[in-house]
Amino acid sequence: METASIAAQLPFSSVNVPSSQADHSCRSEPREGEPDAGSDGEEEEPVELLQEGFLTSKLGRRDPWQAVTASILVLLFFRYRFAMLFPMLIGLFAFTCNANRELVSLLCRLGWSVGYTTTLANLHVLAADSELRLKLLGAFTDALGPQFLFLFDNVNKMQRAWQHTLGHKDELKSGTAATVIELEDVPPGALLSEPFAQKIADKARSKLTVKQLSDDIDWPHVRGVGAATILRIWLKYVPSLSPHRAAVEELFAVKHSKHRLRLQKSKIHTLRATNIDESTTVGAASVLRNLLAQLFIAPASLINWMIMLCGDQLTIDRIRKIIRYTFKCDTPHEQHKWALPIIQLWHMKWAWQKAIFRLHWHPDLAKGTFGLHHDIVLIEREKFNHEKCDFYPAHHILEDRFESLVLDALRLLCEQHTDLVTPSNIMLLDALPMYFASDGPLSSCTFEQLHEFAVTVYDRYMCAAAADDASGHLTQRSSIYGEPWSGEVVPEETKSATPAPIRLAKKKKRSRTTAAAQPARNFSNGDQALVTLCNFMRVTLWYMELCASIAEGDIGRSFEIIKLLRFSFWGAGSTNYGNELLELACNFLYEFSDDLKTAVLNNYLANPSGRIGHWLELDLLQEHFNFWIKRLFNAKSHDFDGQHLSEAVGLNIAGISKLRETFPGLFGLKRNGQRHTDASTVHDINQLGNHFRKNHVLEYEGGRNQPYVVPNEWGLGYAKLLNGQLKTFLDRTTGGQSVSADEPEPVLSAEPGFPAAPVTVSEGILDVGEFITGG
Structure with a gap:
């Protein structure tokens, strides 16, 4: 269209x-x-x-x-x-x-x-044209191999009954929406099925060890992007540092670039929606047959080739089960050897976001208890549901608190290097520009000096060694931390000093292994508040870098964070995604050829608009199309298999989305509804900065106790894998069983607040306000 x-x-x-x-x-x-x-x-x-x-x-x-x-x-x-x-x-x-x-x-x-x-x-005329293009796309599969990938997800819509009677009531309509994305930059022969099938048959993954997973992490790179992320935040809030922006962005684009995708506009084609429920194994098998039929791909065309099948965790789990259950069928097509399941990143990123809140949430709000919950209440966001963890509010909370901490760390560095302390009545965002102003004590600060500041902040607060140092088990390194603070904390007035009331609720089924903030005795006379803070800044840095690297299209940087999450998901109790990342590690370390790795990485993200900083995850793109399908689900007689939704709407979703976005602009109208209003967070950051300064939150104080301490989830995950979880995983998967021991939980996109906008990057600044362009 x-x-x-x-x-x-x-x-x-x-x-x-x-x-x-x-x-x-x-x-x-x-x-x-x-x-x-x-x-x-x-x-x-x-x-x-x-x-x-x-x-x-x-x-x-x-x-x-x-x-x-x-x-x-x-x-x-x-x-x-x-x-x-x-x-x-x-x-x-x-x-x-x-x-x-x-x-x-x-x-x-x-x-x-x-x-x-x-x-x-x-x-319907436009749909016929779209269908013809799909036929042409599938026509050359036999000779050239698949030039596309499939992306699909469940879509749900509640049909409300005007009057409830026997046999006439509210009904949740469930179906499947699918998308085809043309592949880019695929080496010849990368999708041949035989090399991959041989690696699976040889059980090559059985050689995987915990040490190999650990050695695969590029720690100097993590330290480098950590310092660069800190610099971006300082430039965002201190205008006098803006001359260094080009040097900071060069760190991401050149020095710390890993696998940056070629800027291009993705070629996206939506398929017919169906009434098939893909959340079951039988339903997922029917979806796969339907996808091949829509592109008119004959079974004989897939004897030697694989097609990338992309989706969330539940979708990928069902595809793997199909491959297991049909292993003894007669032909490669019936055995589904052509199916290459690739788990996508948006739901994984959301799972990591939830894990951060699960780790750092403590219900106690008594005076002197610091942490994530305390700071959320301090900036008056106490209505946030940390268990449901809606993406937008959670993202803004993590971003605002992390940026406030990084800015206060800069304040401490400026005070230490200049011996000048700004008066306590001057807010954080007003105090920092004074140091770097033309007449300020750090006006001649070079980029190299500023970068050294950022590296120091990373070493102080964002690595595992920082939390170990704060625990008191090791001697504080004055070269990194400066002189420790000792004194009396000024009591902070807060309207939420009393614990929140406990509500009884139905018990929910939880993972067998959970992790959360735990009480701990301070035997080493360390600073428990700083230990928890360091662990928060470390895991939030990984989350922010995952968001930024995806938006910038550097999938290599994204995978450097994924290598860390192989351990952290296990330590945080997210065992399903822990298993998924172990499966991904087996694929990339033992089973994918070099050409197949390149093909997968080059097509892990999509860019519907073709603009810099607007790459996004494929599963989020599908959620956006699901949003439009449900929006146009405008008659009680319609279902997902009907001609209206499957043809008139389903085949035209990309064009409908694009028309809705661009048509008002032809008349000079603002694109109302296409962006969320950017609310100023200056007061929030100043409020948090005042709290950090008043209570010396970022300064080491030996013997400072807290009712809870957040553990190092990466270290816990490492220990779990070393103590048998990796062996259990390898035995299970090489023995023909499921990747995850627990059943994945379905994510209903009909939930209120489900996002339809990705994280984008413009001039180094993250934003989540822009609606996805349809293509």
């Missing part, structure tokens, strides 16, 4: 009009004392009229040339019924907005739109 190219042919703007005429001769001046008729008595902000290749207009009011052009197109439609391009686009746009049928009928009567029936007919 090529809406952008169609819309580009319409002369909607003042592009074809001299600027002097557009600015002066085509406006009627208001009479004295009367509001401007073009602005409805309100002052509108200047907007960009046309984007991505069109001229920019800064008109702050209605453009009469647009109105005249649109009116002429409407009159042409009255004169000649096949001059319907403009009304057709209006009808399609109204469909994407779920516009009321009566409104569409009114626009149709006035000639501004085609009727609803005509719009549906146009969608």
Whole structure:
């Protein structure tokens, strides 16, 4: 559905009009004392009229040339019924907005739109074109191998009954939505099935050891990107450091780059939705047959090839079960040797986010108890549900607290290097620029010195050795930490000093191995508050780097964090993802050929817009398409197998999403609903900074006790794998059993707050406000 190219042919703007005429001769001046008729008595902000290749207009009011052009197109439609391009686009746009049928009928009567029936007919025509492209995509599979990957997920929609009667009640409709993404930069022969099948048959993974997993981690790289991430935060909040931005970004783009994907716009094709429930093994097998049928791929075409099948943990688990259950069938097609399951990263990232909250959440809010829960209450976000852990609120909490800690660490460094302490009544974000101002004591600070500051902060707070040092088992290194602080903590007034009431609830099924904040005796006379803080900053740094590396399209950097999570998921009690990452390690260390590794890595992420910093995970892309399918699920008689949803909607989702995003911009309108408003976090950071400074949270104080201590989950995971979990995993998977001992829990995308926007990066700053472009 090529809406952008169609819309580009319409002369909607003042592009074809001299600027002097557009600015002066085509406006009627208001009479004295009367509001401007073009602005409805309100002052509108200047907007960009046309984007991505069109001229920019800064008109702050209605453009009469647009109105005249649109009116002429409407009159042409009255004169000649096949001059319907403009009304057709209006009808399609109204469909994407779920516009009321009566409104569409009114626009149709006035000639501004085609009727609803005509719009549906146009969608079916566009669907036929999309289906033809899919056939062409599958036509060369036998000769050239698959030039695409499959991505699919379950989609759910609740149908509410107007009146509940026997046999007539609310019903949850379940189906499957799927997408095809064309592969890029695949070495010839990378997807041949025989080398991979031979490695599986030889049980090559049985040689894997814990030491090999540990040695696979590039610790100097982790330290380097940690320091670079710290620098990005300082530049974000200290304007006088902005001249160093190019040097900081070069650290990510050159020095610490691992496997940066070639910038390109991904070629994405959505498939027909079906009523098949892919959450069962039988349903997943039916989905695979349906996907091949939609691309008209004959079974004989897949004798020698593999197709990447991508999805969340539940989807991948079902595919693996299909491969196990059909192992003794007659043909490679029936044995599903062509299926190469690849677990995706967004749900994994969300699982790590949940693990951080599970590790660091402590219910006690008594005076003198510091930690994540205390700081959430301090910035008045106490309504956050740490068990449900909605992605957006959780992301902002982790980001804001982490940035506040990094900024306060900079304050301490500045005070130590200048012997100048700013007054306590000056807020953190006001104090830091004073050090680096043109007349400040650090005005001549070079990038090399600033980088040394960042490395020092990493060594103080973001590595496992920092938590060990804070525990008191080792002597504090003054070269890194400076002089320890000793003194009396000023009591902090807080309205949440009393513990939260305990509510009784139904017990939920939990993983057999859980990890959380635990009480601990301070035998070594260390600083328990600082121990917990160091462990928080370390795991949150890994989370932030995972977000940034994905958005920047450096899948190699992402995998360096995944190598760490192989241990940390086990230590945090997330055993399902711990098993999944062990499976991924077996694939990359023993079973994938070099060409297959390259093919998988080059296609692990998608970039629907083709813009820098806008790469995203494939499973999040599918969730976005699911969102649109459910939004257009607008009749009680529809189901996912029906012609309306499967054809008119399912095959056109990418185009519908793109049209909804770009069409208002043709008329100079802001893209309302396409971005979340960026709320200022200055007050939150200052509030946290004041607390950190007042209570010396980032300074070592021997003997400071807390009612809980968060353990080093990486070390716990290492010990678990060493004590038999790795051997258990290898015995289970080489013996033809499931990767995970526990059944994966389905994630319902119908849950409120489920995100449809990815993390993006612009000039080194993370953002989660922008809606996904459909392609």
